[in-house]
Amino acid sequence: MPSGSNEQAGSPAAAVEVEGLTRRYGEREALSDLGLTLVEGQTLVVFGPNGAGKTTLLRVLATLLRPHAGSVRVLGSALPAQAWAVRGRIGVLAHEPLLYRELTARENLRYHASLHGVHRERVDELLDALAMRDRAEEPLRTLSRGMVQRVAVARCVLHDPELLLLDEPYSNLDPAAVALVEPLIGGRAGIRPRTRVICSHDPGGGLADADVVLGLRGGRCQLLRAAGEVNSGDVAELYT
């Protein structure tokens, strides 16, 4: 099994260690015998067609799904046994915004701030950073998908997590919104304040973000290499 790790003596510790990970839905294996290691501060970009297992991998790392076989360690804690020690140190940006449609952006963020023990001032900072203060008092159901995505990004980074798990983070965002969001979830310009796992369908943007590339198809690892050794043709092959 190839590894994305370049860990050596004295180098940063592993933030994510996965070995033989299998996860099933009924009889179907959504992930099968997956192994990888991601060092602190690195970005892993996961490519693969729909149903390849990308979201399942994120949900396992986020402690929302239990592995059915294999071992998973996130930020030094074994899952699922020590999941309680990891929650609060990871930020998840999923397909769904994980926000209540009837509540305003501010109410949603204040609710999550309460859950994470974060001061309310942080909510205002993020609303400002995402240019959402003018729409902060409107129910989410009245906002466009792009604006909801901005609020979801704010929720994801509200507690300044060490590990970001991002499922297509730029979906529904226009270029101006991407420019607002990028500094918060680590930029394409080389700013990597946190370890990140990103699911993407955009070979150009994804490869530019990546330190390590994982390609999944049918729940199996098809590609696991340092980003410098992968070109867009390798990624395109996953989708054929």
Next chain:
Amino acid sequence: MSAELEVAKAPGAAGLPDAPQAATPSSPRRQGALWPTVRALLRKELLVELRTLESVPGMSLFALSTFVVFHFALDRSSAEGDLAAGILWVTLLLAAILGVNRLFVADAEQGGFDGFLLAPVDRSAMFLAKALSLLAYLLALELVAVPAFALLLLGPPLWPALPGLLATLALGDVGVAVIGTLVAALAVRTRARDLLGPLLALPLFVPIVIGGSRATSPLLVAAHPATAPAIRWLLTLGLYDLVFGLIAYAVFDFLLED
């Protein structure tokens, strides 16, 4: 009580200050203070209900309609004693089922479960907040339903029976809130949640109907009504509430797990 460890924070991105102080829990149970989390969840619950009005108005209208149906089905303008108590309790419990069925729908449909599960908080907070919100819905329901029952069906005057009736309803409401929350959490993750919720809840509500009706009926007789409900039925209701409260506290975490 376990100590909490501070998380070593990475610098905030893009010049934004670090988020002030999320904490890493030191044990599975001790994950952030319980009551602030319950308060935040309860506030969210009540805000969502105020904005959507999906539960309380439906429960109240159902109760009013049921009283009207009983009025015509029994072909009488007033009821007392066992009959009055039975009508009141059955109507309230059936109306409560509507609230139970809606209790976790917003969380299941809008990702609220995942948002909560990702936070470093005690899972029991969700049980407490949901049970308290269901309790609030039941109290709101009874503010409408009890006076309507007195107007539409009750023969004897309501006023003398009110203190005993309120005490009995309070104990019954706690049981309904605890059992309803447990059942709703179990049902909401299944495809047949609208069916499974009532199927699981109704048998568990039977002891509450029995205890509530028996405690209430002496208060609602026309001639020589009792001034207080029968204590043994109040104790029965209290014991039932306690047993299910402990069961719910013990198993609720597992209901939220994958």
